[in-house]
Amino acid sequence: MTVATQPSGSNVERGGSGSGSLADVVELILDKGLVIDVFVRVSLVGIEILTIDARIVVASVDTFLRFAEATNRLDLYGKGKGGKDLTELTQGIMEGGAKGKTSGVLDAAADKVEELIGGRDDAPDDEPEERAERPRRRPRQRVRERAE
Amino acid sequence: MTATYVYGLVAAGTRLPDGLTGLGPTGEVRTVEHDRLAAIVGDVPEDRPLGTRADLLAHEAVVDTVARETTVLPMRFPAVIDDTGLVDELMAPHQDQFLAVLAELEGAVQYTLRARYEQEVLLREVLEDDEEIRELDAQLRELPQDAGYNERIRLGELIVAALDERSAVDADDIEARLQPYAQRVSRSPAPQPDEVITAAFLVPRDQTAAFEEAVEKLGADTRDWLRLRLLGPLAPYDFVAGS
Structure with missing residues:
Protein backbone atom coordinates (compact mmCIF):
# COMPACT_ATOMS: atom_id res chain seq x y z
CA MET A 1 0.00 0.00 0.00
CA THR A 2 1.71 3.16 -1.18
CA VAL A 3 -1.01 5.50 -0.13
CA ALA A 4 -1.70 5.38 3.53
CA THR A 5 1.49 6.48 5.11
CA GLN A 6 0.38 6.50 8.67
CA PRO A 7 2.98 7.52 11.18
CA SER A 8 2.99 5.19 14.11
CA GLY A 9 0.60 6.28 16.77
CA SER A 10 -1.38 8.41 14.32
CA ASN A 11 -5.08 7.98 13.72
CA VAL A 12 -5.08 9.90 10.48
CA GLU A 13 -4.42 8.42 7.05
CA ARG A 14 -2.27 10.62 4.88
CA GLY A 15 -2.21 10.98 1.11
CA GLY A 16 -1.91 13.44 -1.74
CA SER A 17 1.11 15.20 -3.22
CA GLY A 18 2.13 12.55 -5.66
CA SER A 19 1.10 9.64 -3.48
CA GLY A 20 -0.21 7.91 -6.57
CA SER A 21 -3.73 7.32 -5.35
CA LEU A 22 -6.09 7.57 -8.28
CA ALA A 23 -9.09 7.97 -6.01
CA ASP A 24 -7.56 11.04 -4.41
CA VAL A 25 -6.46 12.51 -7.70
CA VAL A 26 -9.82 12.04 -9.36
CA GLU A 27 -11.46 13.95 -6.54
CA LEU A 28 -8.90 16.71 -6.65
CA ILE A 29 -8.34 17.53 -10.27
CA LEU A 30 -11.29 16.42 -12.33
CA ASP A 31 -13.81 18.98 -11.34
CA LYS A 32 -11.68 21.43 -9.43
CA GLY A 33 -9.26 24.05 -10.63
CA LEU A 34 -9.22 26.95 -12.96
CA VAL A 35 -11.27 26.73 -16.13
CA ILE A 36 -10.91 29.30 -18.86
CA ASP A 37 -13.04 29.13 -21.95
CA VAL A 38 -10.05 29.29 -24.30
CA PHE A 39 -9.10 25.74 -23.43
CA VAL A 40 -9.86 23.02 -25.87
CA ARG A 41 -11.82 20.37 -24.09
CA VAL A 42 -9.95 17.51 -25.65
CA SER A 43 -11.55 14.15 -25.94
CA LEU A 44 -11.59 12.50 -22.60
CA VAL A 45 -13.02 9.03 -23.00
CA GLY A 46 -16.03 10.10 -21.01
CA ILE A 47 -14.18 10.34 -17.72
CA GLU A 48 -15.93 13.39 -16.45
CA ILE A 49 -19.41 12.07 -16.84
CA LEU A 50 -18.56 8.86 -15.07
CA THR A 51 -16.72 10.60 -12.28
CA ILE A 52 -19.54 12.97 -11.61
CA ASP A 53 -21.84 10.01 -11.66
CA ALA A 54 -19.71 8.21 -9.11
CA ARG A 55 -19.29 11.24 -6.87
CA ILE A 56 -22.86 12.23 -6.52
CA VAL A 57 -24.49 9.25 -4.98
CA VAL A 58 -28.07 10.11 -4.28
CA ALA A 59 -29.95 8.43 -1.49
CA SER A 60 -31.31 5.68 -3.65
CA VAL A 61 -33.22 2.51 -2.94
CA ASP A 62 -29.94 0.69 -3.31
CA THR A 63 -28.35 2.82 -0.60
CA PHE A 64 -31.29 2.22 1.73
CA LEU A 65 -31.10 -1.51 1.20
CA ARG A 66 -27.38 -1.58 1.89
CA PHE A 67 -27.76 0.26 5.17
CA ALA A 68 -30.73 -1.85 6.19
CA GLU A 69 -28.70 -4.97 5.50
CA ALA A 70 -25.68 -3.69 7.41
CA THR A 71 -27.91 -2.89 10.37
CA ASN A 72 -29.65 -6.24 10.29
CA ARG A 73 -26.28 -7.89 10.49
CA LEU A 74 -25.11 -6.05 13.54
CA ASP A 75 -24.58 -8.13 16.58
CA LEU A 76 -26.84 -6.37 19.03
CA TYR A 77 -26.24 -8.06 22.29
CA GLY A 78 -22.75 -9.42 22.20
CA LYS A 79 -20.68 -6.28 22.48
CA GLY A 80 -19.53 -5.18 25.84
CA LYS A 81 -21.75 -7.61 27.69
CA GLY A 82 -19.02 -10.11 28.48
CA GLY A 83 -18.58 -13.69 27.30
CA LYS A 84 -18.73 -14.84 23.71
CA ASP A 85 -21.20 -17.41 22.60
CA LEU A 86 -21.56 -19.07 19.26
CA THR A 87 -24.11 -16.57 17.99
CA GLU A 88 -21.76 -13.73 18.67
CA LEU A 89 -18.92 -15.40 16.85
CA THR A 90 -21.07 -16.12 13.81
CA GLN A 91 -22.48 -12.61 13.83
CA GLY A 92 -18.97 -11.23 14.01
CA ILE A 93 -18.09 -12.96 10.80
CA MET A 94 -21.21 -11.63 9.16
CA GLU A 95 -20.48 -8.11 10.29
CA GLY A 96 -17.13 -8.31 8.66
CA GLY A 97 -18.80 -9.19 5.40
CA ALA A 98 -21.34 -6.43 5.65
CA LYS A 99 -18.73 -3.83 6.41
CA GLY A 100 -16.65 -4.68 3.42
CA LYS A 101 -19.67 -4.46 1.24
CA THR A 102 -20.90 -1.10 2.37
CA SER A 103 -17.83 1.05 2.57
CA GLY A 104 -15.76 2.89 0.07
CA VAL A 105 -17.46 5.19 -2.38
CA LEU A 106 -14.11 6.62 -3.30
CA ASP A 107 -12.85 3.19 -4.13
CA ALA A 108 -15.94 2.74 -6.19
CA ALA A 109 -15.27 5.95 -8.03
CA ALA A 110 -11.68 4.98 -8.66
CA ASP A 111 -12.70 1.52 -9.81
CA LYS A 112 -15.17 3.03 -12.19
CA VAL A 113 -12.57 5.28 -13.69
CA GLU A 114 -10.06 2.44 -13.76
CA GLU A 115 -12.54 0.31 -15.61
CA LEU A 116 -12.87 3.00 -18.17
CA ILE A 117 -9.29 4.00 -18.69
CA GLY A 118 -7.90 0.54 -18.67
CA GLY A 119 -6.70 -0.75 -15.41
CA ARG A 120 -4.05 -0.33 -12.84
CA ASP A 121 -0.95 -0.37 -14.96
CA ASP A 122 1.55 0.82 -12.41
CA ALA A 123 -0.93 -0.24 -9.79
CA PRO A 124 -0.33 1.51 -6.54
CA ASP A 125 -2.97 0.32 -4.16
CA ASP A 126 -5.89 2.70 -3.96
CA GLU A 127 -7.54 1.34 -0.90
CA PRO A 128 -6.61 3.33 2.13
CA GLU A 129 -9.95 2.60 3.73
CA GLU A 130 -9.58 -0.49 5.82
CA ARG A 131 -7.92 -0.19 9.15
CA ALA A 132 -6.76 -3.12 11.09
CA GLU A 133 -8.43 -2.16 14.31
CA ARG A 134 -12.01 -3.03 14.96
CA PRO A 135 -14.14 -0.13 16.01
CA ARG A 136 -14.81 0.00 19.68
CA ARG A 137 -17.64 1.51 21.55
CA ARG A 138 -16.97 5.13 21.99
CA PRO A 139 -17.79 7.46 24.77
CA ARG A 140 -20.47 9.78 23.56
CA GLN A 141 -19.18 13.25 24.01
CA ARG A 142 -19.78 15.50 21.15
CA VAL A 143 -21.16 18.83 20.21
CA ARG A 144 -24.34 17.14 19.08
CA GLU A 145 -25.17 16.40 22.64
CA ARG A 146 -24.60 19.92 23.70
CA ALA A 147 -27.00 20.91 20.96
CA GLU A 148 -29.71 18.60 22.16
CA MET B 1 -0.45 24.13 -34.86
CA THR B 2 0.97 22.43 -31.77
CA ALA B 3 -1.02 21.68 -28.70
CA THR B 4 0.35 22.70 -25.31
CA TYR B 5 -0.69 21.27 -21.98
CA VAL B 6 -1.11 23.79 -19.18
CA TYR B 7 -0.72 22.49 -15.62
CA GLY B 8 -1.11 25.76 -13.82
CA LEU B 9 -0.01 29.35 -13.41
CA VAL B 10 2.62 30.89 -11.15
CA ALA B 11 4.29 34.25 -10.73
CA ALA B 12 6.97 35.07 -13.30
CA GLY B 13 10.47 34.22 -12.08
CA THR B 14 9.36 31.05 -10.32
CA ARG B 15 11.93 28.30 -10.54
CA LEU B 16 10.29 24.90 -10.97
CA PRO B 17 11.37 22.10 -8.64
CA ASP B 18 13.67 19.48 -10.15
CA GLY B 19 12.43 16.11 -11.24
CA LEU B 20 8.99 17.04 -12.58
CA THR B 21 7.65 14.64 -15.20
CA GLY B 22 4.82 15.76 -17.42
CA LEU B 23 2.19 13.70 -19.21
CA GLY B 24 3.48 14.37 -22.74
CA PRO B 25 5.75 12.06 -24.74
CA THR B 26 8.89 13.98 -23.73
CA GLY B 27 7.76 14.32 -20.13
CA GLU B 28 9.08 17.86 -20.20
CA VAL B 29 7.68 20.49 -17.86
CA ARG B 30 8.74 24.11 -18.28
CA THR B 31 7.46 27.62 -17.81
CA VAL B 32 6.45 30.19 -20.38
CA GLU B 33 6.52 33.72 -19.05
CA HIS B 34 4.48 36.69 -20.03
CA ASP B 35 5.01 39.89 -18.13
CA ARG B 36 4.49 39.06 -14.44
CA LEU B 37 2.86 35.69 -15.03
CA ALA B 38 4.25 32.27 -15.92
CA ALA B 39 2.42 29.21 -17.22
CA ILE B 40 3.63 25.73 -16.31
CA VAL B 41 3.39 23.86 -19.58
CA GLY B 42 4.42 20.69 -21.36
CA ASP B 43 3.75 18.72 -24.50
CA VAL B 44 0.65 16.68 -25.25
CA PRO B 45 0.42 13.11 -26.55
CA GLU B 46 -0.78 13.29 -30.14
CA ASP B 47 -1.57 9.67 -30.79
CA ARG B 48 -4.19 9.15 -28.11
CA PRO B 49 -6.83 11.02 -26.14
CA LEU B 50 -5.89 12.31 -22.70
CA GLY B 51 -7.40 10.73 -19.63
CA THR B 52 -5.39 7.68 -18.65
CA ARG B 53 -4.53 6.93 -15.10
CA ALA B 54 -0.97 8.04 -15.78
CA ASP B 55 -2.20 11.37 -17.23
CA LEU B 56 -4.25 12.14 -14.14
CA LEU B 57 -1.45 11.22 -11.77
CA ALA B 58 1.13 13.21 -13.76
CA HIS B 59 -1.04 16.32 -13.75
CA GLU B 60 -1.55 16.11 -10.00
CA ALA B 61 2.08 15.33 -9.25
CA VAL B 62 3.33 18.33 -11.25
CA VAL B 63 0.84 20.77 -9.75
CA ASP B 64 1.21 19.61 -6.16
CA THR B 65 4.98 19.33 -6.28
CA VAL B 66 5.13 22.96 -7.40
CA ALA B 67 2.55 23.87 -4.75
CA ARG B 68 4.80 22.58 -1.99
CA GLU B 69 7.14 25.48 -2.66
CA THR B 70 5.21 28.10 -4.56
CA THR B 71 1.68 29.38 -4.86
CA VAL B 72 0.18 27.92 -8.01
CA LEU B 73 -3.18 28.29 -9.69
CA PRO B 74 -4.01 24.74 -10.73
CA MET B 75 -5.79 24.22 -14.03
CA ARG B 76 -8.67 21.83 -14.19
CA PHE B 77 -7.65 18.59 -15.90
CA PRO B 78 -7.24 18.53 -18.87
CA ALA B 79 -6.19 21.98 -20.04
CA VAL B 80 -4.92 21.98 -23.60
CA ILE B 81 -4.39 25.04 -25.74
CA ASP B 82 -2.91 25.75 -29.14
CA ASP B 83 0.56 27.05 -28.35
CA THR B 84 0.03 30.18 -30.39
CA GLY B 85 -2.88 30.99 -28.05
CA LEU B 86 -0.98 30.46 -24.82
CA VAL B 87 0.11 34.04 -24.41
CA ASP B 88 -2.37 35.83 -26.67
CA GLU B 89 -5.51 34.11 -25.50
CA LEU B 90 -4.78 32.74 -22.05
CA MET B 91 -2.14 34.81 -20.30
CA ALA B 92 -2.28 38.33 -21.72
CA PRO B 93 -6.03 38.91 -21.60
CA HIS B 94 -6.49 37.40 -18.12
CA GLN B 95 -3.25 38.49 -16.49
CA ASP B 96 -4.76 40.93 -13.99
CA GLN B 97 -7.36 38.44 -12.91
CA PHE B 98 -4.80 35.64 -12.48
CA LEU B 99 -2.37 37.85 -10.60
CA ALA B 100 -5.15 38.99 -8.28
CA VAL B 101 -6.05 35.39 -7.41
CA LEU B 102 -2.38 34.47 -7.00
CA ALA B 103 -1.93 37.38 -4.61
CA GLU B 104 -4.98 36.31 -2.65
CA LEU B 105 -3.66 32.76 -2.26
CA GLU B 106 -0.04 33.73 -1.72
CA GLY B 107 1.62 31.98 1.16
CA ALA B 108 -1.09 29.38 1.68
Whole structure:
Protein backbone atom coordinates (compact mmCIF):
# COMPACT_ATOMS: atom_id res chain seq x y z
CA MET A 1 0.00 0.00 0.00
CA THR A 2 1.71 3.16 -1.18
CA VAL A 3 -1.01 5.50 -0.13
CA ALA A 4 -1.70 5.38 3.53
CA THR A 5 1.49 6.48 5.11
CA GLN A 6 0.38 6.50 8.67
CA PRO A 7 2.98 7.52 11.18
CA SER A 8 2.99 5.19 14.11
CA GLY A 9 0.60 6.28 16.77
CA SER A 10 -1.38 8.41 14.32
CA ASN A 11 -5.08 7.98 13.72
CA VAL A 12 -5.08 9.90 10.48
CA GLU A 13 -4.42 8.42 7.05
CA ARG A 14 -2.27 10.62 4.88
CA GLY A 15 -2.21 10.98 1.11
CA GLY A 16 -1.91 13.44 -1.74
CA SER A 17 1.11 15.20 -3.22
CA GLY A 18 2.13 12.55 -5.66
CA SER A 19 1.10 9.64 -3.48
CA GLY A 20 -0.21 7.91 -6.57
CA SER A 21 -3.73 7.32 -5.35
CA LEU A 22 -6.09 7.57 -8.28
CA ALA A 23 -9.09 7.97 -6.01
CA ASP A 24 -7.56 11.04 -4.41
CA VAL A 25 -6.46 12.51 -7.70
CA VAL A 26 -9.82 12.04 -9.36
CA GLU A 27 -11.46 13.95 -6.54
CA LEU A 28 -8.90 16.71 -6.65
CA ILE A 29 -8.34 17.53 -10.27
CA LEU A 30 -11.29 16.42 -12.33
CA ASP A 31 -13.81 18.98 -11.34
CA LYS A 32 -11.68 21.43 -9.43
CA GLY A 33 -9.26 24.05 -10.63
CA LEU A 34 -9.22 26.95 -12.96
CA VAL A 35 -11.27 26.73 -16.13
CA ILE A 36 -10.91 29.30 -18.86
CA ASP A 37 -13.04 29.13 -21.95
CA VAL A 38 -10.05 29.29 -24.30
CA PHE A 39 -9.10 25.74 -23.43
CA VAL A 40 -9.86 23.02 -25.87
CA ARG A 41 -11.82 20.37 -24.09
CA VAL A 42 -9.95 17.51 -25.65
CA SER A 43 -11.55 14.15 -25.94
CA LEU A 44 -11.59 12.50 -22.60
CA VAL A 45 -13.02 9.03 -23.00
CA GLY A 46 -16.03 10.10 -21.01
CA ILE A 47 -14.18 10.34 -17.72
CA GLU A 48 -15.93 13.39 -16.45
CA ILE A 49 -19.41 12.07 -16.84
CA LEU A 50 -18.56 8.86 -15.07
CA THR A 51 -16.72 10.60 -12.28
CA ILE A 52 -19.54 12.97 -11.61
CA ASP A 53 -21.84 10.01 -11.66
CA ALA A 54 -19.71 8.21 -9.11
CA ARG A 55 -19.29 11.24 -6.87
CA ILE A 56 -22.86 12.23 -6.52
CA VAL A 57 -24.49 9.25 -4.98
CA VAL A 58 -28.07 10.11 -4.28
CA ALA A 59 -29.95 8.43 -1.49
CA SER A 60 -31.31 5.68 -3.65
CA VAL A 61 -33.22 2.51 -2.94
CA ASP A 62 -29.94 0.69 -3.31
CA THR A 63 -28.35 2.82 -0.60
CA PHE A 64 -31.29 2.22 1.73
CA LEU A 65 -31.10 -1.51 1.20
CA ARG A 66 -27.38 -1.58 1.89
CA PHE A 67 -27.76 0.26 5.17
CA ALA A 68 -30.73 -1.85 6.19
CA GLU A 69 -28.70 -4.97 5.50
CA ALA A 70 -25.68 -3.69 7.41
CA THR A 71 -27.91 -2.89 10.37
CA ASN A 72 -29.65 -6.24 10.29
CA ARG A 73 -26.28 -7.89 10.49
CA LEU A 74 -25.11 -6.05 13.54
CA ASP A 75 -24.58 -8.13 16.58
CA LEU A 76 -26.84 -6.37 19.03
CA TYR A 77 -26.24 -8.06 22.29
CA GLY A 78 -22.75 -9.42 22.20
CA LYS A 79 -20.68 -6.28 22.48
CA GLY A 80 -19.53 -5.18 25.84
CA LYS A 81 -21.75 -7.61 27.69
CA GLY A 82 -19.02 -10.11 28.48
CA GLY A 83 -18.58 -13.69 27.30
CA LYS A 84 -18.73 -14.84 23.71
CA ASP A 85 -21.20 -17.41 22.60
CA LEU A 86 -21.56 -19.07 19.26
CA THR A 87 -24.11 -16.57 17.99
CA GLU A 88 -21.76 -13.73 18.67
CA LEU A 89 -18.92 -15.40 16.85
CA THR A 90 -21.07 -16.12 13.81
CA GLN A 91 -22.48 -12.61 13.83
CA GLY A 92 -18.97 -11.23 14.01
CA ILE A 93 -18.09 -12.96 10.80
CA MET A 94 -21.21 -11.63 9.16
CA GLU A 95 -20.48 -8.11 10.29
CA GLY A 96 -17.13 -8.31 8.66
CA GLY A 97 -18.80 -9.19 5.40
CA ALA A 98 -21.34 -6.43 5.65
CA LYS A 99 -18.73 -3.83 6.41
CA GLY A 100 -16.65 -4.68 3.42
CA LYS A 101 -19.67 -4.46 1.24
CA THR A 102 -20.90 -1.10 2.37
CA SER A 103 -17.83 1.05 2.57
CA GLY A 104 -15.76 2.89 0.07
CA VAL A 105 -17.46 5.19 -2.38
CA LEU A 106 -14.11 6.62 -3.30
CA ASP A 107 -12.85 3.19 -4.13
CA ALA A 108 -15.94 2.74 -6.19
CA ALA A 109 -15.27 5.95 -8.03
CA ALA A 110 -11.68 4.98 -8.66
CA ASP A 111 -12.70 1.52 -9.81
CA LYS A 112 -15.17 3.03 -12.19
CA VAL A 113 -12.57 5.28 -13.69
CA GLU A 114 -10.06 2.44 -13.76
CA GLU A 115 -12.54 0.31 -15.61
CA LEU A 116 -12.87 3.00 -18.17
CA ILE A 117 -9.29 4.00 -18.69
CA GLY A 118 -7.90 0.54 -18.67
CA GLY A 119 -6.70 -0.75 -15.41
CA ARG A 120 -4.05 -0.33 -12.84
CA ASP A 121 -0.95 -0.37 -14.96
CA ASP A 122 1.55 0.82 -12.41
CA ALA A 123 -0.93 -0.24 -9.79
CA PRO A 124 -0.33 1.51 -6.54
CA ASP A 125 -2.97 0.32 -4.16
CA ASP A 126 -5.89 2.70 -3.96
CA GLU A 127 -7.54 1.34 -0.90
CA PRO A 128 -6.61 3.33 2.13
CA GLU A 129 -9.95 2.60 3.73
CA GLU A 130 -9.58 -0.49 5.82
CA ARG A 131 -7.92 -0.19 9.15
CA ALA A 132 -6.76 -3.12 11.09
CA GLU A 133 -8.43 -2.16 14.31
CA ARG A 134 -12.01 -3.03 14.96
CA PRO A 135 -14.14 -0.13 16.01
CA ARG A 136 -14.81 0.00 19.68
CA ARG A 137 -17.64 1.51 21.55
CA ARG A 138 -16.97 5.13 21.99
CA PRO A 139 -17.79 7.46 24.77
CA ARG A 140 -20.47 9.78 23.56
CA GLN A 141 -19.18 13.25 24.01
CA ARG A 142 -19.78 15.50 21.15
CA VAL A 143 -21.16 18.83 20.21
CA ARG A 144 -24.34 17.14 19.08
CA GLU A 145 -25.17 16.40 22.64
CA ARG A 146 -24.60 19.92 23.70
CA ALA A 147 -27.00 20.91 20.96
CA GLU A 148 -29.71 18.60 22.16
CA MET B 1 -0.45 24.13 -34.86
CA THR B 2 0.97 22.43 -31.77
CA ALA B 3 -1.02 21.68 -28.70
CA THR B 4 0.35 22.70 -25.31
CA TYR B 5 -0.69 21.27 -21.98
CA VAL B 6 -1.11 23.79 -19.18
CA TYR B 7 -0.72 22.49 -15.62
CA GLY B 8 -1.11 25.76 -13.82
CA LEU B 9 -0.01 29.35 -13.41
CA VAL B 10 2.62 30.89 -11.15
CA ALA B 11 4.29 34.25 -10.73
CA ALA B 12 6.97 35.07 -13.30
CA GLY B 13 10.47 34.22 -12.08
CA THR B 14 9.36 31.05 -10.32
CA ARG B 15 11.93 28.30 -10.54
CA LEU B 16 10.29 24.90 -10.97
CA PRO B 17 11.37 22.10 -8.64
CA ASP B 18 13.67 19.48 -10.15
CA GLY B 19 12.43 16.11 -11.24
CA LEU B 20 8.99 17.04 -12.58
CA THR B 21 7.65 14.64 -15.20
CA GLY B 22 4.82 15.76 -17.42
CA LEU B 23 2.19 13.70 -19.21
CA GLY B 24 3.48 14.37 -22.74
CA PRO B 25 5.75 12.06 -24.74
CA THR B 26 8.89 13.98 -23.73
CA GLY B 27 7.76 14.32 -20.13
CA GLU B 28 9.08 17.86 -20.20
CA VAL B 29 7.68 20.49 -17.86
CA ARG B 30 8.74 24.11 -18.28
CA THR B 31 7.46 27.62 -17.81
CA VAL B 32 6.45 30.19 -20.38
CA GLU B 33 6.52 33.72 -19.05
CA HIS B 34 4.48 36.69 -20.03
CA ASP B 35 5.01 39.89 -18.13
CA ARG B 36 4.49 39.06 -14.44
CA LEU B 37 2.86 35.69 -15.03
CA ALA B 38 4.25 32.27 -15.92
CA ALA B 39 2.42 29.21 -17.22
CA ILE B 40 3.63 25.73 -16.31
CA VAL B 41 3.39 23.86 -19.58
CA GLY B 42 4.42 20.69 -21.36
CA ASP B 43 3.75 18.72 -24.50
CA VAL B 44 0.65 16.68 -25.25
CA PRO B 45 0.42 13.11 -26.55
CA GLU B 46 -0.78 13.29 -30.14
CA ASP B 47 -1.57 9.67 -30.79
CA ARG B 48 -4.19 9.15 -28.11
CA PRO B 49 -6.83 11.02 -26.14
CA LEU B 50 -5.89 12.31 -22.70
CA GLY B 51 -7.40 10.73 -19.63
CA THR B 52 -5.39 7.68 -18.65
CA ARG B 53 -4.53 6.93 -15.10
CA ALA B 54 -0.97 8.04 -15.78
CA ASP B 55 -2.20 11.37 -17.23
CA LEU B 56 -4.25 12.14 -14.14
CA LEU B 57 -1.45 11.22 -11.77
CA ALA B 58 1.13 13.21 -13.76
CA HIS B 59 -1.04 16.32 -13.75
CA GLU B 60 -1.55 16.11 -10.00
CA ALA B 61 2.08 15.33 -9.25
CA VAL B 62 3.33 18.33 -11.25
CA VAL B 63 0.84 20.77 -9.75
CA ASP B 64 1.21 19.61 -6.16
CA THR B 65 4.98 19.33 -6.28
CA VAL B 66 5.13 22.96 -7.40
CA ALA B 67 2.55 23.87 -4.75
CA ARG B 68 4.80 22.58 -1.99
CA GLU B 69 7.14 25.48 -2.66
CA THR B 70 5.21 28.10 -4.56
CA THR B 71 1.68 29.38 -4.86
CA VAL B 72 0.18 27.92 -8.01
CA LEU B 73 -3.18 28.29 -9.69
CA PRO B 74 -4.01 24.74 -10.73
CA MET B 75 -5.79 24.22 -14.03
CA ARG B 76 -8.67 21.83 -14.19
CA PHE B 77 -7.65 18.59 -15.90
CA PRO B 78 -7.24 18.53 -18.87
CA ALA B 79 -6.19 21.98 -20.04
CA VAL B 80 -4.92 21.98 -23.60
CA ILE B 81 -4.39 25.04 -25.74
CA ASP B 82 -2.91 25.75 -29.14
CA ASP B 83 0.56 27.05 -28.35
CA THR B 84 0.03 30.18 -30.39
CA GLY B 85 -2.88 30.99 -28.05
CA LEU B 86 -0.98 30.46 -24.82
CA VAL B 87 0.11 34.04 -24.41
CA ASP B 88 -2.37 35.83 -26.67
CA GLU B 89 -5.51 34.11 -25.50
CA LEU B 90 -4.78 32.74 -22.05
CA MET B 91 -2.14 34.81 -20.30
CA ALA B 92 -2.28 38.33 -21.72
CA PRO B 93 -6.03 38.91 -21.60
CA HIS B 94 -6.49 37.40 -18.12
CA GLN B 95 -3.25 38.49 -16.49
CA ASP B 96 -4.76 40.93 -13.99
CA GLN B 97 -7.36 38.44 -12.91
CA PHE B 98 -4.80 35.64 -12.48
CA LEU B 99 -2.37 37.85 -10.60
CA ALA B 100 -5.15 38.99 -8.28
CA VAL B 101 -6.05 35.39 -7.41
CA LEU B 102 -2.38 34.47 -7.00
CA ALA B 103 -1.93 37.38 -4.61
CA GLU B 104 -4.98 36.31 -2.65
CA LEU B 105 -3.66 32.76 -2.26
CA GLU B 106 -0.04 33.73 -1.72
CA GLY B 107 1.62 31.98 1.16
CA ALA B 108 -1.09 29.38 1.68
CA VAL B 109 -1.62 25.72 0.77
CA GLN B 110 -4.67 23.53 0.68
CA TYR B 111 -5.39 20.47 2.77
CA THR B 112 -8.33 18.25 2.02
CA LEU B 113 -9.82 16.33 4.90
CA ARG B 114 -12.29 13.49 4.58
CA ALA B 115 -14.03 12.04 7.57
CA ARG B 116 -16.20 8.97 7.50
CA TYR B 117 -17.96 7.12 10.26
CA GLU B 118 -16.89 3.77 11.51
CA GLN B 119 -20.08 2.41 10.08
CA GLU B 120 -20.69 -0.33 12.58
CA VAL B 121 -20.25 1.95 15.56
CA LEU B 122 -22.67 4.50 14.17
CA LEU B 123 -25.30 1.97 13.15
CA ARG B 124 -25.22 0.58 16.65
CA GLU B 125 -25.70 4.05 18.03
CA VAL B 126 -28.59 4.78 15.70
CA LEU B 127 -30.27 1.57 16.81
CA GLU B 128 -29.85 2.48 20.44
CA ASP B 129 -31.26 5.94 19.99
CA ASP B 130 -34.27 5.28 17.81
CA GLU B 131 -37.12 3.05 18.83
CA GLU B 132 -38.78 2.88 15.44
CA ILE B 133 -35.56 1.77 13.80
CA ARG B 134 -34.95 -0.75 16.54
CA GLU B 135 -38.40 -2.30 16.13
CA LEU B 136 -38.24 -2.42 12.37
CA ASP B 137 -34.79 -3.97 12.56
CA ALA B 138 -36.04 -6.59 15.01
CA GLN B 139 -38.96 -7.49 12.74
CA LEU B 140 -36.75 -7.85 9.71
CA ARG B 141 -34.30 -10.07 11.51
CA GLU B 142 -37.11 -12.63 11.81
CA LEU B 143 -37.81 -12.62 8.09
CA PRO B 144 -35.99 -14.51 5.35
CA GLN B 145 -33.52 -12.46 3.32
CA ASP B 146 -35.85 -12.06 0.34
CA ALA B 147 -38.93 -11.00 2.30
CA GLY B 148 -40.01 -7.59 3.54
CA TYR B 149 -38.60 -5.58 0.63
CA ASN B 150 -40.57 -2.44 1.40
CA GLU B 151 -39.81 -2.66 5.09
CA ARG B 152 -36.13 -3.00 4.32
CA ILE B 153 -36.24 0.13 2.21
CA ARG B 154 -38.11 1.90 4.98
CA LEU B 155 -35.52 0.80 7.52
CA GLY B 156 -32.68 1.96 5.29
CA GLU B 157 -34.41 5.27 4.74
CA LEU B 158 -34.76 5.86 8.47
CA ILE B 159 -31.13 4.93 9.08
CA VAL B 160 -29.86 7.19 6.33
CA ALA B 161 -31.95 10.05 7.73
CA ALA B 162 -30.54 9.41 11.21
CA LEU B 163 -26.99 9.36 9.85
CA ASP B 164 -27.58 12.58 7.93
CA GLU B 165 -28.82 14.26 11.05
CA ARG B 166 -25.71 13.18 12.94
CA SER B 167 -23.25 14.01 10.23
CA ALA B 168 -24.65 17.53 9.83
CA VAL B 169 -23.74 18.21 13.47
CA ASP B 170 -20.44 16.34 13.41
CA ALA B 171 -19.34 18.08 10.20
CA ASP B 172 -19.88 21.48 11.83
CA ASP B 173 -17.97 20.28 14.85
CA ILE B 174 -15.00 19.14 12.77
CA GLU B 175 -14.97 22.36 10.78
CA ALA B 176 -15.12 24.43 13.94
CA ARG B 177 -12.13 22.61 15.40
CA LEU B 178 -9.92 23.17 12.37
CA GLN B 179 -11.20 26.50 11.15
CA PRO B 180 -8.92 28.53 13.49
CA TYR B 181 -5.89 27.28 11.55
CA ALA B 182 -7.30 28.09 8.12
CA GLN B 183 -7.84 31.26 6.16
CA ARG B 184 -10.75 29.76 4.29
CA VAL B 185 -12.76 26.55 4.31
CA SER B 186 -14.62 25.03 1.40
CA ARG B 187 -16.92 22.08 1.94
CA SER B 188 -18.01 19.55 -0.63
CA PRO B 189 -21.26 17.63 -0.40
CA ALA B 190 -20.85 14.23 1.25
CA PRO B 191 -21.66 11.58 -1.32
CA GLN B 192 -22.55 8.75 1.08
CA PRO B 193 -24.60 8.63 4.26
CA ASP B 194 -21.68 7.38 6.35
CA GLU B 195 -19.39 10.14 5.13
CA VAL B 196 -19.30 13.00 7.53
CA ILE B 197 -17.41 15.74 5.76
CA THR B 198 -15.13 16.47 2.85
CA ALA B 199 -13.63 19.88 3.27
CA ALA B 200 -10.73 21.86 1.86
CA PHE B 201 -8.81 24.11 4.22
CA LEU B 202 -6.64 26.94 2.96
CA VAL B 203 -3.80 27.03 5.48
CA PRO B 204 -0.98 29.60 5.69
CA ARG B 205 2.37 27.90 5.18
CA ASP B 206 3.55 28.92 8.60
CA GLN B 207 0.47 27.29 10.13
CA THR B 208 0.72 23.90 8.43
CA ALA B 209 2.41 22.18 11.36
CA ALA B 210 -0.23 23.50 13.75
CA PHE B 211 -3.00 22.46 11.37
CA GLU B 212 -1.62 18.96 10.95
CA GLU B 213 -1.28 18.68 14.68
CA ALA B 214 -4.89 19.75 15.14
CA VAL B 215 -5.99 17.06 12.68
CA GLU B 216 -3.94 14.48 14.56
CA LYS B 217 -5.58 15.58 17.77
CA LEU B 218 -8.99 15.33 16.19
CA GLY B 219 -8.09 11.85 14.95
CA ALA B 220 -7.00 10.80 18.41
CA ASP B 221 -10.15 12.17 20.04
CA THR B 222 -12.46 10.46 17.57
CA ARG B 223 -10.55 7.29 16.85
CA ASP B 224 -13.34 4.99 17.94
CA TRP B 225 -15.97 6.36 15.62
CA LEU B 226 -14.34 8.40 12.83
CA ARG B 227 -11.88 7.58 10.11
CA LEU B 228 -9.92 10.59 8.90
CA ARG B 229 -7.99 10.94 5.71
CA LEU B 230 -5.87 14.01 5.15
CA LEU B 231 -4.46 15.03 1.78
CA GLY B 232 -1.88 17.72 1.47
CA PRO B 233 -0.23 20.08 1.30
CA LEU B 234 -1.84 20.61 -2.09
CA ALA B 235 -2.41 23.33 -4.66
CA PRO B 236 -5.49 25.40 -3.82
CA TYR B 237 -7.84 23.41 -6.06
CA ASP B 238 -10.94 24.35 -4.13
CA PHE B 239 -10.12 28.02 -3.86
CA VAL B 240 -9.70 29.09 -7.46
CA ALA B 241 -12.76 30.37 -9.23
CA GLY B 242 -14.41 27.99 -11.65
CA SER B 243 -14.13 30.39 -14.56
